[in-house]
Amino acid sequence: MTAEPAAPFTLHQLGQRRSVWEALSELYLDTDTRPGLPRMAHALAESWLGEAELEAVWLEEVTPALAFNLSVVAGEWGYFDQDWLEERIVRRRGYRHLIRRWPPLTWLMTRVWPNEMQPSFRAVMALRGELLALPEARWPDRVAAWTWLAHAYFWSDSPTRAMPNTPALAALFTALEPHLRPLLTGKESAEASRTSVLRLLGIDA
Template sequence: MGAGREDVWLALSDLWLDNQLQEHDHRHIAGVLLASGLPVEELRLIYLEEVAPLLWFNHWGVAGEWAGFDPAWLYAGCRRNQHKRQSRWHRWRCRLLRKPMTHAAEPQWRQVLLRLEQLRD
């Protein structure tokens, strides 16, 4: 059985933790994304429009979360953002704030995409 959307949210949330991810972390996240069966473009939209708007402040705070986000809180927030994706306002806000929302997570995201591509080959 493949990973569900909640598994994807939880795996992607690691990109916003206040610590440096290692190679095994990138492989784990890529494995969860692969198991979801979702196309890369949908995974990118989940990253940009569901997870990033909820977690981006963690990288900008003085003492951000480093151990992991509460799954129930994460799922509720990402689910709200998933429903908001239908809204032009939400999509516009995500585009406007893309750089600050993904500034610290983007290098890690690119590493995960490389691992995902390797797993698919």
């Protein structure tokens, strides 16, 4: 039986997805977006899309549209125009149909294209899950604290904002670090990153 092409997005689906597309598109920018992972997680939580649907958005919508940017010599590093991104994803809606017909494309889309950024996506999804376990009113403060800690962890030599007035910041870092550590590059040291955060928090490593 020949699979039917995927149905067009409904207006409701578009409304839910636009902020998710924008957030996840940052993972394919040709720059270091790791300190922005908490903000991305916030966007995913606010969409109220389920985990399975977000996985599909990542694998079947965002990745096929933007994976090319990591392979070009001088890829986009600032941002993807959102009108362009939406048009590109909507136009590629038929990939779901092609996946069912061509197994090699399934392999490309699920194993090759997302592989490089998969750890970052997993970290975003984990943080989303932690936000969903909190009252929604607490999300902004938690995201602000996580973002400061992520900046300090990945960019220890250039803090970009004032320390949040959060008494439990050290405890938040202890819980956050396991999500950040797998994203360190081969040239980065987990111990050095941890120590830099603890130093900024006034704690002896």
